[in-house]
Amino acid sequence: MSEVILRTEKVGKRFGGFVALKDISAEFRRGKITSIIGPNGAGKSTYFNLLSGAFTPTAGRVEFEGRDVTGLAQHRFAHMGIAKSFQITNVFPQLTTHENIRVAAQALVSRFDIWRPRAAMTDLADKADHLLERVGLQDRRNRPAGTLAHGEQRALEIGMALASDPRLLLLDEPTAGMSPEETRVMMDLVLSLAQERTVILVEHKMKLVMGISDRLLVLHHGELIAEGTPDDIRRNEMVKRVYLGQREH
Template sequence: MTEIEPLLQAEGLTKRFGEFTAVNDVDFTVQPNETKALIGPNGAGKTTFQNLLTGKLSATEGTITFDGEDVTSVPPHERAQRGIIRKYQITSVYEDETVIENMRLAFRSRASSPWKLLRTHDDSDIRERIEELLEIANLNDKQDTMVGTLSHGEKQWLEIVMAVGAEPELLLLDEPTSGISVGETNDTVDLIKEIRETENVAIVVIEHDMDFIRKVSESITVLDRGEIIASGTIDEIERNETVQQIYLGETADA
């Protein structure tokens, strides 16, 4: 074996909105079980890029290959069924349901037909695994809590373990630290590390926070104005002058 087949391969991925090019000719590869970070200033096209990967937007040009198959025009729910699961930047959980109901919903999502779910009344088969994941998110004692009453950080962790519960092969984490405290950010780091160690999953973290990135990922790709301007290890990226100019300068302002 000379080369492992990549899990995800985006080639020449381009998205235009009228005259504006949000994502321009991006090549991006994720290997199985790899953790990568995608960074870039506001408006760099990070969210658009993710929307292309998950199918929320369709690409103007380019192809996306996942698990060796072309998924460029596959609809979102089918991409999720194949194993591309995202956590949203703005926490996206079911506020009016309990923690455990949120988990169960995520768990039943892959490879289950409506007709099969109609006959599914017993959740004991997934109970153990749910508790295992709630444990690493420190939410096990809140199983019956309404999600709307959780703290912002807790909601973030819940959405992350829900996404893991959906058995992803590729997990996209969009700003897992957005809007949470420093203490909670450390817990998020621990959670992601735990997932890296115990789960068989590739992770792409989209973030602003360099300190956070340093703790969870060795490999970084920098996006600016819709184009990849650098990729490499965290040290390489920090030494890169273009990156310093556009990205690190921007964080200094923020």
């Protein structure tokens, strides 16, 4: 099995005349936490959308486990082993936390077995319970998702993403809008999840990701300006200049 799980080769993205990303080549190592950082407007979310299949690059290619996945329909990414959690929480507020995860798991199997009786889906209910425990929400099992705190909703969304048993988990600013305590809980969860799968994290909180990342990519004005270990990035003069005057969180 290759050490590289995901690779981009000279990917670029234009929106009309605006160049959002330019010639980004990078490799993401299996079993590691890689964080993509940079100031606001650096192109982090656009790059995330290319990695997750939400956007098709206007140049270059994306490879997952050695396979060219450039331009594939987004729903196929989940079946290949890629799951994502976006910056804006996306849960069903009227359903319970357990129902949210069960629906996410059921959506995957129902595409292949539309005649499967609902009563025969006890395995999905068990899986939902396991994932609730995995993300620390087992005591919120019967609570409507809309009544959860913001950090709990983010954890629930990650639980829903895990329903596809992904080998690669993509997280877009998972701590956005969180209190310091919620942020600590989320980072502990990310570290725990990374023991079982590859994690790619998009963040603007540079200090936060320095403590948990194996590797970092730094974007600025749509270009990759640095990559390496946290120590490499701390010492990088160009990164220091980019963040000079930027308020770190």
